[in-house]
Amino acid sequence: MEREIVFGHRDFNLILNAIKNNQPYAAMSGFVPTGQPHLGHKMVMDQLIWHQQQGAQIYAAIADMEALAARNLPLKQSKKSGKNYLLSLIALGLNPENTQLYYQSQQQQVRNLAFEASNKMNYGELKSIYGFNNQTTLAHMYAAPIQSADILYPQTPSQGGPKPVIVPAGTDQDPHLRLVRDISKRMRLFSIEKTNNHYKIRSRHATQKQINQLKQKLQKHGKTKTYTEHIEIKTNNPKIPEIVRQHEIQNKGYGFYPPSSTYHRFMTGLKGGKMSSSVKDSYIALTDKPQKAADKIMKAKTGGQENLKQQKKEGGEPENCAIYELLYFHLIQNNKHIKEIYNNCKQGQRLCGQCKKETAEHMKQFLKTHQEKRKQAKKTLKKHLN
Template sequence: MHIDPWTSDSIKDYSELKKEFGIEELPEISEEIPNSHLMFKREIVFGHRDFDKVIDAIKKGDEFSAMSGFVPSGEPHLGHKMVMDQLIWLQALGGTVFVSVADMEAFAARNIPRDKAKKIGRDYLLSLIALGLKEKGSYFYNQSEEKDLEDLAFELSNNINMAELNSIYGFEGNVSLAQMYSTAIQSADILYPQTEKFGGPKPVVVPAGTDQDPHMRLVRDVSNRVRLFKVEKNDSKMIIRSKEANKDQLIEFKDILSNSGDCSVFEEHIEIEEYRDEEEIRKKTREFELDQGGYGFIQPSSTYHRFMSGLTGGKMSSSVEESYISLLDDPEEAEEKVMNAKTGGRSTLSKQKEEGGQPEKCSVYELFFYHLLEDEDEVEEIYDNCVQGERLCGTCKQEAADYLKSFLEEHKSKREEAKEELDKYM
């Protein structure tokens, strides 16, 4: 299976995806966190990498961040709203939200001039504010205007090689150097919340579609490579291996760890017998690393949501305007798209009543399931009535269109209000 952030926008088998790329099953979030988001309850978010770290921080009231970048190549649409909704939810749970307008990636991968990308990017940011993201606990930026980010990307790129990029992204000979370098910028985006500028290491989660997983695999590897120490454990001891530190630094660190267990210093590592508190040892390692000029990064986490189907059938495509609902659509235009959408209905009215519809193949039902209805009983009733032949496609289309028109009218009004606030978020 091949996935990449620039050409993948549909997945046929999510089970195979998880198996091949090592994406973990999602824990029962609703049992772990109060006010679980409906995307988790309905398993629209289906997998994760290390999200347990963020859950733990939420439960303890510890600091954590959520981060996402938007490549401004077209209008923000309901697919982007899935990420925005998660960012707003995570902020409400105590997280600081970082949002990058990926103008450098837009230029490198899609040849969109950076000034144009920044202008398009404002539409994404305005929609995010209109949907409910608060100024307090938010940090918006354009990639090309963040000098500290570019410095971090340059340092990270020293730990990335061509063979790795080819393996992860499937790059071929015609890929530009700029597009290759944009992968380091993406890694810097994800690690940026953990830099000294924003208070140092902390759990960070990136809500994403599965097409973004290559970025996550790269940044998780790179975040380890730039560490000064590697912490390992087995049943009887913890081992702190030096990646850059010298013997004198190891001896100095051993003294700091003296209360953590019986420590022994070797040429390139420290062993701690019968360690007492693993979390405390990892914390002390990061703190010492920061004192020595390192980063002490915690491997970033991610969650993955399913792709929505296109309204015209098959995949949703930014190049086919009728296949998606833009957050900038005129409400009447959105209604027309929904009324013309492909459904899971049968070919004739009599067959629909006799055999029932197929909501699992219906783009209109997905609108209810992903975005329009929060009430579980209402969603279940639509599903059951459809498969029993008691609900016709025209009814669903009109109801979905009415919900969307109301949402877009309100969203348009809130976007106008957000224009007065945007600069405060940057």
Template structure:
């Protein structure tokens, strides 16, 4: 199974992501969260990597961050809204929020001009993000205008080679250097919240669609690679191994622990009551004093893709397949009324056999975005599969709700335009 962040691959079997890429099922996180998001409760967010540490931070009221980004290559649609909602949810739960406008990626991969990157970044993405509830204390920036990202990108590039990127992304030998640079810029985006200027190492979650997992895997690998020390639990003790560290540094590190220890040329073993997390925290603090980063591998959540209104995956090249947050509400309503459903050929067959909501773009609209009440969504599902609900009924409901949502959202976007200066977006004067 190949996952391409820049392709138009439609994932038919999400279970393969668990088996082939090591993504964990999200269901186990639900009972631990004090207030799970709608997309989590409805299993739209289906998988994660390392999200346990985010749950712990939320429950304990400890620092954590949320980060994701948007490539400004066209109109923002409902798929982008999902990511925005996930960012805003984690910000509301206490996370320090970071949003990248990935103009380097748009310019190098899609050929979008810098001027259009800035225009689309502000007009399409940033205004909608603010309209949906993003708070001013969050961080919004354009990759190409952030000196912090440029510096971190360069440092990360010292530890990654083309062969590794090719293995992760399936890149060919004719891949442009600027494309490779934009890939590393995304790792810099993901790790930036853990820099000292933003409070140092902390659990960080990256909400993405499943097709973006290669970026997560690279960033997690790079985070480990940038460490100066490796901490691991052994049977009866904890071992700390230095990376290109002389014995004198290990001697200084040894003095920070009040327990029995044994020092070797390249590693230090601890025997005592320290937990692995406690040792790792102390080692990270020591590493930062030496000029290191002490990165924690980032966590991630993965959401399912909405069905395109015309069937298959949403595509920017097929306007009828998606609903943009900036398009006229009447246009969106017309698209809904023409959308592909999971209904039967005739009303009689629908009543006898029931519909197939799992194969219905209109039901996806209701499930993902338009109906807040979980019980109402469940009732719609039951009535559909039992043949008690027609496709026309759902279409009319969805058309009415999308019209109302877009009118309200576009009013909020105009208010966001007036408030834009509150947000100090890096790259926008």
């Protein structure tokens, strides 16, 4: 966040309030196990770990059902490759206590919730969001409610009930997160609208008895009127939404908060473009041998000029350099140091060959330490994996 790698959000104020007031909240992400965990995944893992340090309960799902439906990866293969992601998550610093690590296919509560969520979706909106067509399989379509259930699961009764939930994501995930926010509202018994100095509370699925009981509770907090389609209460009391939520819970409703999200920049691939596990040598895997990673770095695209003379005269372009991104995103923690590297590059004092060598050494040391911690994490993962 300091470096604006995380640059945008939806409803992050809910998370800030939870952190500041020491209230329960959760952070959730899923990993599709189609390759090896790489530095792009590490960006999400780092954020989950940070949220845990702020007091969040962590949920990390291996999206094996999505991998089967969307990429035809067998569940057995996902079970094996999925552990690689969770091992790195623990090795990077996640405490598996007070954490849910699970496979979608093996978490029955998530699957049940996905079926409920699917009852609030239709083909038209899935087609517009995901581009589904007549050749799209039912399983591929069903990945949308499964992903939605992953995000809503931390708020279910077995997980302590409604609480703010944050999902770190890339901007390409925003349409999906907007869908989940809508689904969280559609699964409520009541909707709440604040206008000027009054609230409108509308029934979504509540019975007349539940509506009448809610009205009685609200009368204690302001002048209340009942209309054909809604209850209206004249008040600015900020506790009204929580009163409605608690009434829902007492009547076996979910009372979901719409999930929050933050958005981070994509890493540039070592060959240019987006870092992707489907493009060979564009990424560094957290399981790469340190020397192999160093070799990739030495062959990577930089923001340097065409020749040494021009580099010294005009300076480099660190903002367009995959090597500088490795340092900026992952390898240099000291803000003063990273600023010096940037300025020296811009002024032509830092040459690409030297920068690559230093970055390769940083990466080799990081991977060596990380992979040692991965070995230590194996027993821990076996104990905590659901």
